[in-house]
Amino acid sequence: MFELLHFEFMQNALMAGLLTAVICGIIGTLVVVNRLVFLSGGIAHSAYGGIGLSYYMGWPWLPGAIGFALCSAMVMAAVSLRSRTHADTIIGVMWALGMASGILLLDLTPGYNVDLMSYLFGSILSVPVSELWLMGVVAVVLIIGTTWLFRDLVLMSCDEEFARTRGVPVTQLYFLLVGCVAVTVVLVVQVVGLILVIALLTIPPAIASHYSHSLSGMMVLACLLGVVFTSGGLWLSAAFDLTSGPAIIFLAAIFFFLQQGIDYLRRRMRRLV
Amino acid sequence: MSKTGEPLVVMNGVCYAYDSEMVLRNVHLQINKGDFLAVIGPNGGGKTTLVKLILGLLTPTRGTVLVGGRPPGGKNGFVGYVPQQTGQNQSFPATVLEVVCMGLFDPKKRSFFPHHRENHRLARAVLEQLGLADLAGRRISDLSGGQLQRVLIARALVSEPELLIFDEPTASLDTQAQTEFFELLSKLNADRTILVVSHDLLAIASYARSVACVNHTLHSHARVGSAGELVDAFYSAARDNPICPVEQFRRLPVQKEIHPHV
Numbered sequence: 001m002f003e004l005l006h007f008e009f010m011q012n013a014l015m016a017g018l019l020t021a022v023i024c025g026i027i028g029t030l031v032v033v034n035r036l037v038f039l040s041g042g043i044a045h046s047a048y049g050g051i052g053l054s055y056y057m058g059w060p061w062l063p064g065a066i067g068f069a070l071c072s073a074m075v076m077a078a079v080s081l082r083s084r085t086h087a088d089t090i091i092g093v094m095w096a097l098g099m100a101s102g103i104l105l106l107d108l109t110p111g112y113n114v115d116l117m118s119y120l121f122g123s124i125l126s127v128p129v130s131e132l133w134l135m136g137v138v139a140v141v142l143i144i145g146t147t148w149l150f151r152d153l154v155l156m157s158c159d160e161e162f163a164r165t166r167g168v169p170v171t172q173l174y175f176l177l178v179g180c181v182a183v184t185v186v187l188v189v190q191v192v193g194l195i196l197v198i199a200l201l202t203i204p205p206a207i208a209s210h211y212s213h214s215l216s217g218m219m220v221l222a223c224l225l226g227v228v229f230t231s232g233g234l235w236l237s238a239a240f241d242l243t244s245g246p247a248i249i250f251l252a253a254i255f256f257f258l259q260q261g262i263d264y265l266r267r268r269m270r271r272l273v
Numbered sequence: 274m275s276k277t278g279e280p281l282v283v284m285n286g287v288c289y290a291y292d293s294e295m296v297l298r299n300v301h302l303q304i305n306k307g308d309f310l311a312v313i314g315p316n317g318g319g320k321t322t323l324v325k326l327i328l329g330l331l332t333p334t335r336g337t338v339l340v341g342g343r344p345p346g347g348k349n350g351f352v353g354y355v356p357q358q359t360g361q362n363q364s365f366p367a368t369v370l371e372v373v374c375m376g377l378f379d380p381k382k383r384s385f386f387p388h389h390r391e392n393h394r395l396a397r398a399v400l401e402q403l404g405l406a407d408l409a410g411r412r413i414s415d416l417s418g419g420q421l422q423r424v425l426i427a428r429a430l431v432s433e434p435e436l437l438i439f440d441e442p443t444a445s446l447d448t449q450a451q452t453e454f455f456e457l458l459s460k461l462n463a464d465r466t467i468l469v470v471s472h473d474l475l476a477i478a479s480y481a482r483s484v485a486c487v488n489h490t491l492h493s494h495a496r497v498g499s500a501g502e503l504v505d506a507f508y509s510a511a512r513d514n515p516i517c518p519v520e521q522f523r524r525l526p527v528q529k530e531i532h533p534h535v
Contacts, residue, residue, distance in 0.1 A: 033365055147385055155375050158365045162428070165328050165346070165354045167380045212366045213412055 004238050009125055013234055016127040016191050019135040020200060021226025026142050027184050028201035029219045030177055032209065033157045037202050039076050039178065042091040044185045044194050046072040046098025048119065052105030065186045072098060073182035077175050121245040122193025131191060138187055154215050196245045200226055203252040207259045279306045281436055281466050282327055287336035289322055296322045300491040309462045311481035312470045318488040320470045324440055328354055341435065353429030355439045358421060363414055369424050370396055370409040376431040399427045419450040437461065439469040455480045
């Protein structure tokens with residue numbers, strides 16, 4: 001098994017998994033505690049419109065996708081800041097519209113056909129080194145940024161209105177957070193795919209939230225769980241010749257339901273005693 | 274603490290409109306040091322808007338608001354705020370101690386290596402004062418409604434505010450907890466000014482020193498009448514009624530028309 005680690009593509013895949021785990025651990029924790037899971041899904045799907053637009057116009061696809069995702073993210077942030085309930089519908093529409101316009105634009109692009117599956121599930125085994133560097137930079141920037149603004153983020157996530165009275169710039173911080181979600185989602189999507197991003201944004205923080213007494217603890221635990229899931233999933237995919245993305249998701253989801261089950265049993269036991 | 278009687282909050286000719294809908298019209302209000310002001314009025318009458326103007330979360334469309342002689346929101350920690358519990362994300366992973374420390378947040382003191390020790394000491398002292406010392410390490414998701422309420426009060430108290438503002442604090446408490454809550458408020462009123470938005474007219478009648486009736490316009494009353502008068506004031510407060518219901522009630526001796534049965 002370990003001889004696989006001598007291959008460069010395997011080392012790169014492990015590195016990509018590790019960086020994804022760290023990025024998703026930090027941003028995912030903030031997404032989960034601020035209940036932005038649906039919004040993140042909306043951003044990730046509407047980014048597909050940006051990919052279609054880039055191919056149609058003949059631009060490099062990364063700036064197009066990030067630009068499109070950022071624009072739709074800002075609209076969603078503005079709407080959701082005004083009214084959380086109303087936002088649901090608009091995000092749902094933008095989610096579908098982004099996906100549909102992406103496919104329509106690809107239809108209109110002469111002589112080009114992008115494989116939708118690779119966008120959905122990614123290809124962690126063929127990540128170029130340049131992408132790894134980009135993800136590394138994003139991870140470092142995120143770690144520095146969240147450390148600097150950590151108390152602000154804690155106050156905003158815990159009680160938005162109280163945070164405002166203490167001088168936390170909630171509106172700006174919220175837009176910044178949603179913007180960070182947009183950038184990381186697009187960067188990570190091309191590596192591991194849309195479905196895996198949503199899975200890694202939500203599952204590790206959701207498990208971690210049951211065992212942490214602080215936001216920082218939840219972030220660290222979510223990162224560690226992410227590392228376990230990505231490397232474990234990669235091992236599964238190599239050992240049993242499976243597609244890597246779904247293998248990672250499968251492992252994470254099994255852990256999630258195990259944790260839920262154990263939690264349920266523990267509560268039952270406590271009630272019986 | 275400074276002496277009682279000085280004005281702490283002064284609102285002068287304040288109007289506020291959400292989009293095109295005027296919520297507050299020409300509001301004059303003065304809250305003096307040591308006061309215990311209850312704000313009553315129908316839903317949608319502008320009570321929460323009034324509170325947000327004093328907190329500096331909203332800027333008046335017209336008129337001025339001064340808190341401690343300055344525009345509101347400038348001096349951090351001068352006003353302690355206990356919001357409605359519905360705004361609290363109770364599944365947020367934080368201990369009681371950490372939540373209380375949030376009341377000491379200062380955006381000017383951001384740092385990569387924050388010092389928590391002094392904040393923790395202050396937070397523990399407040400928890401001790403409110404009889405919550407045992408809960409310090411507990412996660413907020415494990416607290417009961419009444420316990421969470423006290424923790425949020427501790428969070429507001431930790432910055433040693435002159436003015437404490439409560440927005441519908443007893444909405445999710447049972448009768449026993451409500452009584453305990455108002456007992457606590459009257460204790461805190463010994464050295465702090467209190468503003469409480471509440472529908473609990475019985476409690477207001479026995480604990481508050483003055484009442485402000487908010488229904489788009491504001492009428493304040495230096496003394497609190499009986500619970501019965503308050504109830505009448507509250508329920509007769511019709512929208513856009515130019516006369517404050519409390520005054521209307523006092524001015525006109527109530528003549529009940531008796532319709533004979535035919």
